Amino acid sequence: MDLNKHWKSYRYCVVDLEGIGGQDRENKAFLEIAAVHIINGKVKEDYYHTLINPKRRVLKRPWIKLTNDDLKNAPTFGEIVIC
DSSP states (O other), X not given: OOTTTTGGGOEEEEEEEEEOOSSOGGGOOEEEEEEXXXXXXXXXXXXXXXXXXXXXXXXXXXXXXXXXXXXTTSOOHHHHOOO
C-alpha cells in the first residue's frame, strides 16, 4: 500500500523558517524563510526565498553562518508576512 499516493493528489506549499534558536529568549528571531509549491506530488520550479532582518544585532553563534551585514538590507518578518 502506497501511503504517499493520497498526498500526490493535493496542491500545497512547504514552508521552512530558519532562526537563531537556542535557550536565549531575548535573542530568538527568524533569519530566513523559503517556500516551495507542490502540485500532484511534484515540486514546482517557482519558489520563494528571502533573508529576514531581525531589526537588531544577531549574536555570533557557531551554527549561524549569516552576518549582520547579510541581514541589514533584508525585509523584516512583518514586511514579508501577509495576514
